[in-house]
Amino acid sequence: MTITITPMEPHRPDFAGLVSNIDLRKPLRDPERDAIEAGMDRYAVLVFRGQDITNEQQLAFSRCFGELEPAYSVPGDNVQVGRIPSEINDVSNLDRHNKPLPRDDRQRLFQLGNLLWHSDSSYKPVPAKYSMLLARAIPDRGGDTQFADMRAAWDTLDRETQELVRNMICEHSRLFSRGELGFSFSAEEQVKFAPVQQRLVRRHPVTGRLSLYLSSHGGAIVGWPLPEARALLRELTEHATQRERVYTHKWRPFDMVMWDNRVTMHRGKRYPADQPRDIRRTTVMDAAPTLQQAA
Amino acid sequence: MSVTNAPHAPQPIPLPACGERVPRGRAGGGSAWPFRVEPLTGALGAELLDIDMARDLDDATIAAIRAALLEYGVIFFREQSLDIPRQKAFTARFGELFVHPNIAGSAADPAIIDVVRQPGDTKIIGEDWHSDTPQVAQPPMGSVLYAVEVPPVGGDTMWANQYLAYDTLSPGMKAMLDGLRALHSDRRVAGPARDLAASNARKLRRDDEWRETASLHPVVRTHPETGRKALYVNRQSTIHFEDMTEAESKPLLDHLCAHAHRPEFTCRFRWRAGSVAFWDNRCTQHIAINDPMPSRRVMRRLQILGDTPF
Numbered sequence: 001m002t003i004t005i006t007p008m009e010p011h012r013p014d015f016a017g018l019v020s021n022i023d024l025r026k027p028l029r030d031p032e033r034d035a036i037e038a039g040m041d042r043y044a045v046l047v048f049r050g051q052d053i054t055n056e057q058q059l060a061f062s063r064c065f066g067e068l069e070p071a072y073s074v075p076g077d078n079v080q081v082g083r084i085p086s087e088i089n090d091v092s093n094l095d096r097h098n099k100p101l102p103r104d105d106r107q108r109l110f111q112l113g114n115l116l117w118h119s120d121s122s123y124k125p126v127p128a129k130y131s132m133l134l135a136r137a138i139p140d141r142g143g144d145t146q147f148a149d150m151r152a153a154w155d156t157l158d159r160e161t162q163e164l165v166r167n168m169i170c171e172h173s174r175l176f177s178r179g180e181l182g183f184s185f186s187a188e189e190q191v192k193f194a195p196v197q198q199r200l201v202r203r204h205p206v207t208g209r210l211s212l213y214l215s216s217h218g219g220a221i222v223g224w225p226l227p228e229a230r231a232l233l234r235e236l237t238e239h240a241t242q243r244e245r246v247y248t249h250k251w252r253p254f255d256m257v258m259w260d261n262r263v264t265m266h267r268g269k270r271y272p273a274d275q276p277r278d279i280r281r282t283t284v285m286d287a288a289p290t291l292q293q294a295a
Numbered sequence: 296m297s298v299t300n301a302p303h304a305p306q307p308i309p310l311p312a313c314g315e316r317v318p319r320g321r322a323g324g325g326s327a328w329p330f331r332v333e334p335l336t337g338a339l340g341a342e343l344l345d346i347d348m349a350r351d352l353d354d355a356t357i358a359a360i361r362a363a364l365l366e367y368g369v370i371f372f373r374e375q376s377l378d379i380p381r382q383k384a385f386t387a388r389f390g391e392l393f394v395h396p397n398i399a400g401s402a403a404d405p406a407i408i409d410v411v412r413q414p415g416d417t418k419i420i421g422e423d424w425h426s427d428t429p430q431v432a433q434p435p436m437g438s439v440l441y442a443v444e445v446p447p448v449g450g451d452t453m454w455a456n457q458y459l460a461y462d463t464l465s466p467g468m469k470a471m472l473d474g475l476r477a478l479h480s481d482r483r484v485a486g487p488a489r490d491l492a493a494s495n496a497r498k499l500r501r502d503d504e505w506r507e508t509a510s511l512h513p514v515v516r517t518h519p520e521t522g523r524k525a526l527y528v529n530r531q532s533t534i535h536f537e538d539m540t541e542a543e544s545k546p547l548l549d550h551l552c553a554h555a556h557r558p559e560f561t562c563r564f565r566w567r568a569g570s571v572a573f574w575d576n577r578c579t580q581h582i583a584i585n586d587p588m589p590s591r592r593v594m595r596r597l598q599i600l601g602d603t604p605f
Contacts, residue, residue, distance in 0.1 A: 205444060208382075208443040
């Protein structure tokens, strides 16, 4: 059987695809890799069902698409350290003994930033290209992941707004996204989380389509007064995340979902804090800072 | 005898420069274009503004774009957001898609030609004056070229108006070329001697499997839509006149090919990412400027089926 990719939802022919006839426990062959890349170019989000793979197999698959990001470090006691290998981002709510984190754990609270619409690592100078998220254990309710099509967000902006934002440069930092949730930061963290600049409108290097590059990490626009910038970014985010442009993924155990951070935003949905949710992310870095990319 | 032109001086350029019809945009009368039109030069080329090619354009807009193409020879669009399906959908509004006989298209789609220049490439596709694919019996009527990634400077493209090239020939030369045909071949651009970097385009055949494609076409062709005559020889593909040797043909061919792209017949387009050029391959030639430039350049081309030149 050869790999096939079809739309997850018939009414959305070019956003969110389902990949069939592939076993990620086996090394990826070149034609499969090419088909997945072409599928990512078309659908931006791909779902692989029933992939009971090891951490090593997830890493091997992810490396086929580029250099991996090191996992982020969450400020705090790092009670998760050692649970899984360091190149895999632990997006679970578990400590290293696989017990749900206490409700007031700073690491848990920091991760609640995932509930805000964002693009992975937009706060890094070279942000993320692809993310691969594997679900090993999921709560009995809640915890969906939603994806917004930022190509469609650009296409559906009115022309005047398109011209307004076309060459805008934003500042991204976890200070902004976590600040939104009420975090305050030590002097050391404020230095560590210093904002980076990203284009607001990007051009996909293969398809040539434009898209909006928004993220909850984005909190300022170069040359704009802060309140006006925040209001515009909020308006654009609301525009981008309207229901008709959003795919909601309801997890099953051993689903792997892969998305292109250059052309999507995503957010996790709330779930009961006392239920284990073991979800692991690998992240492929983009080729260059967005300011250096043709747009 | 009265000498109106010095022997080596070209015939004066007739007005209007482009299409036979009175240009709508410049004559004042008649219906105006449904979009803004900014001509590039007096010879040919115009930017069409306020068109989003990604949208499902209505028939009237498509008809106006076609009229602009016929009038200006090459039309340009800026700031577009096209992926392959969108570029195909737009192009297919103007005719059936042409599949190039000698260049392998993208793996997914034989109609798509990726024109890629990598840093360090010394030879590029289309670096001499040419019209597209004249070695086949029915060359494409036009091409739609989309810039995905371009360097900040360099890598421009020039076009030359072949109506003007014909119109400015002397009556004696016009009479001599009447009825003459020439052989066009891909031997210079695609033959084994041609050392194109592998990254520029994927040749369909390896060198040892390469077979020449060649066709005879009139030296002066009549445009099937405007009815105007255009010079139809170029340095890249034209080998010799029918029933003459290459040596016999060369002096006159050299003259005509050099005449074909005199500066006053041309325009030059500076690309940006998202720019599109759509040219009429029946009445223009073009050249990709191979200036020193260290950056990558990624273009995506689609061609439209044409008819037999007459």
